[in-house]
Amino acid sequence: MTLTNWAGNYTYQAPEIHHPRTVEELQEVVARSSRIRALGTRHSFTDIADSHGALVVLDGLEAAPLIDEEARTVTVTGGTRYGTLAQHLHPAGWAVHNLASLPHISVAGAIATATHGSGDRSANLSTAVAALEIVGPDGSLRTVRRGDDDFAGSVVGLGVLGVTTKVTLDIEPTYDVAQEVHLDLPWTTALEHLDEVTGSADSVSLFTDWTGDTIAQVWRKSRVTETYRTRPDFFGTTPADGPRHPLPGIDPVNCTAQLGEPGPWHDRLPHFRMDFTPSNGDELQSEFLVPRAHAVAALEAMRSLGDQIAPLLQITEIRTIAGDDLWLSTAQGGDRVGLHFTWQPRQGEVEALLETIESVLAPFNARPHWGKLFLNRGCRLAHLYPRWDDFGELAARVDPDRVFGNDWVQRHVL
Ligand SMILES: Cc1cc2nc3c(=O)[nH]c(=O)nc-3n(C[C@H](O)[C@H](O)[C@H](O)COP(=O)(O)OP(=O)(O)OC[C@H]3O[C@@H](n4cnc5c(N)ncnc54)[C@H](O)[C@@H]3O)c2cc1C
The missing domain is CATH 3.30.465.10 (Uridine Diphospho-n-acetylenolpyruvylglucosamine Reductase; domain 3)
Incomplete structure (x- = not known):
C-alpha cells in the first residue's frame, strides 16, 4: 500500500508500518528495528518523517x-x-x-x-x-x-x-476568543506600524500575495476580556462584511467564525474548523522565520520579488512568534516574524523560486520551518542555531547508531 503525506507530494518509502496497540508493543518494535521513525498525522511537506526501516504510527495507543x-x-x-x-x-x-x-x-x-x-x-x-x-x-x-x-x-x-x-x-x-477580519491594509501603513498592527490582538495574521499596494486581509484574534472591543476603524482598513476564506473567492464555510463573535479558544485560534477534515491538500507550503529586528527589511525584500512569487502562490500568511530557549526552535533566542507561503502544487517551479527566496532572506538569518519545503543549499542552518552542536551531541548520546536517522536528517541536521 502506498502512503503519502497530506499534501500528496511525498510517498513514504519505509517498507514496514507498525500501529502498536500498547507502549510495550511499541518498545518491542523499536528494540528490534535497526531503522525506525515515528510518523504523526503526515502534515509535513517532505521526507522528514520517513525511514529506510520501519515507520511507527501511534494511532492505536x-x-x-x-x-x-x-x-x-x-x-x-x-x-x-x-x-x-x-x-x-x-x-x-x-x-x-x-x-x-x-x-x-x-x-x-x-x-x-x-x-x-x-x-x-x-x-x-x-x-x-x-x-x-x-x-x-x-x-x-x-x-x-x-x-x-x-x-x-x-x-x-x-x-x-x-x-x-x-x-x-x-x-x-x-477562555473565549473573538476573530475579526479587516480588508486592504495599505502596505505603507503595515510597514510603518508593524509592531502596532501585530500587537493589536493576541494573534494576528496578514494575508497577501505580495503584489499591489495593500495587504488583502488581516485576521485578528483577541481573547475576550472586559476590555475587549471590536476595531471597525483598524488602520484605514475596511471591516469584512461577512466571513472570509484566506484565499480570494473561496467559500469560507470551513473557516472558524469571524465578525467578532466570541467563542471558545479552540473554535477561533485555528483558521479552519475541526469538523472539516481534508484528507489531502492541493498545495505546498514553505515558511521562513526572521528575527523581529529584520522584519520590515525582509518584508520589503519579499515584496520586491512579488511578480515572481505571485504566479506560483495561493497565499502568504505573515505571523509573529514570541522567542523561546528550545535549542532547535525556529524562535530560539528571540521574537520572530514568520513569512509563510502556500504554493500551488508545482514543486519543481516552487523549488526553483525557493533558491531565490532563500538567498534573498539569508542576510536576515531566516530559519526555515522544519516541517515545510526548503532547500538549505550550502547547508546554512548550523550557524543559525547557537546550540546546533549540542543537539548533535545529544542525538549521538541517546541514539549512537542513528536508529532514528533518515535521509532528511542526514541532509539537513546531523
Ligand atoms: C494544512 C496545514 C496547515 C499547517 N499549519 C501550520 C501552522 O499553522 N503553523 C505551523 O507552524 N505549521 C503548520 N503546518 C506544518 C505542520 O504543523 C508540521 O509539519 C507538523 O510537524 C505536522 O505534524 P504531524 O503530526 O503531521 O507530523 P509528521 O509530518 O507526521 O512528522 C513531522 C515530524 O515529527 C516527527 N514525529 C511525529 N510524531 C512523533 C512522535 N510520536 N515522536 C517523535 N517524533 C514524532 C516525525 O518523525 C517528523 O520528524 C501545517 C501543515 C499543513 C499541511
Whole structure:
C-alpha cells in the first residue's frame, strides 16, 4: 500500500508500518528495528518523517488526555491531535495557550517541528511542553522534564531522539476568543506600524500575495476580556462584511467564525474548523522565520520579488512568534516574524523560486520551518542555531547508531 503525506507530494518509502496497540508493543518494535521513525498525522511537506526501516504510527495507543488541575498540565499520547485535546480540555474548563492554523495535527508531530500559531506574546506550541516520555533505540522508556539538562534540546527533536509516547503540556483556564477580519491594509501603513498592527490582538495574521499596494486581509484574534472591543476603524482598513476564506473567492464555510463573535479558544485560534477534515491538500507550503529586528527589511525584500512569487502562490500568511530557549526552535533566542507561503502544487517551479527566496532572506538569518519545503543549499542552518552542536551531541548520546536517522536528517541536521 502506498502512503503519502497530506499534501500528496511525498510517498513514504519505509517498507514496514507498525500501529502498536500498547507502549510495550511499541518498545518491542523499536528494540528490534535497526531503522525506525515515528510518523504523526503526515502534515509535513517532505521526507522528514520517513525511514529506510520501519515507520511507527501511534494511532492505536490513543488514550483520553489526563488533566492534572493542581499542576495545571495535561498529559496526552503522542499521536493525539490538537482538536481531540481541545474537545477534552474545554468542557473541563481548561485551554492551551495557542494553536496552529489547523487542529488536525498531532501534538508530538507539531512540537517536534516547532509548529506555531501567531502572537507577539505567544511562543510556539513546543513551549507548552512540560515533559516528554520517549522510547529510545533499545526500546527503553525515558522521561525528560522541564528543568532537566536535556530538556531544552529534546522538545523540538525532529523525530531524531526517539518515539514520543506521551507529552505533558501546560494548560490554563479556558477562555473565549473573538476573530475579526479587516480588508486592504495599505502596505505603507503595515510597514510603518508593524509592531502596532501585530500587537493589536493576541494573534494576528496578514494575508497577501505580495503584489499591489495593500495587504488583502488581516485576521485578528483577541481573547475576550472586559476590555475587549471590536476595531471597525483598524488602520484605514475596511471591516469584512461577512466571513472570509484566506484565499480570494473561496467559500469560507470551513473557516472558524469571524465578525467578532466570541467563542471558545479552540473554535477561533485555528483558521479552519475541526469538523472539516481534508484528507489531502492541493498545495505546498514553505515558511521562513526572521528575527523581529529584520522584519520590515525582509518584508520589503519579499515584496520586491512579488511578480515572481505571485504566479506560483495561493497565499502568504505573515505571523509573529514570541522567542523561546528550545535549542532547535525556529524562535530560539528571540521574537520572530514568520513569512509563510502556500504554493500551488508545482514543486519543481516552487523549488526553483525557493533558491531565490532563500538567498534573498539569508542576510536576515531566516530559519526555515522544519516541517515545510526548503532547500538549505550550502547547508546554512548550523550557524543559525547557537546550540546546533549540542543537539548533535545529544542525538549521538541517546541514539549512537542513528536508529532514528533518515535521509532528511542526514541532509539537513546531523
Ligand atoms: C494544512 C496545514 C496547515 C499547517 N499549519 C501550520 C501552522 O499553522 N503553523 C505551523 O507552524 N505549521 C503548520 N503546518 C506544518 C505542520 O504543523 C508540521 O509539519 C507538523 O510537524 C505536522 O505534524 P504531524 O503530526 O503531521 O507530523 P509528521 O509530518 O507526521 O512528522 C513531522 C515530524 O515529527 C516527527 N514525529 C511525529 N510524531 C512523533 C512522535 N510520536 N515522536 C517523535 N517524533 C514524532 C516525525 O518523525 C517528523 O520528524 C501545517 C501543515 C499543513 C499541511
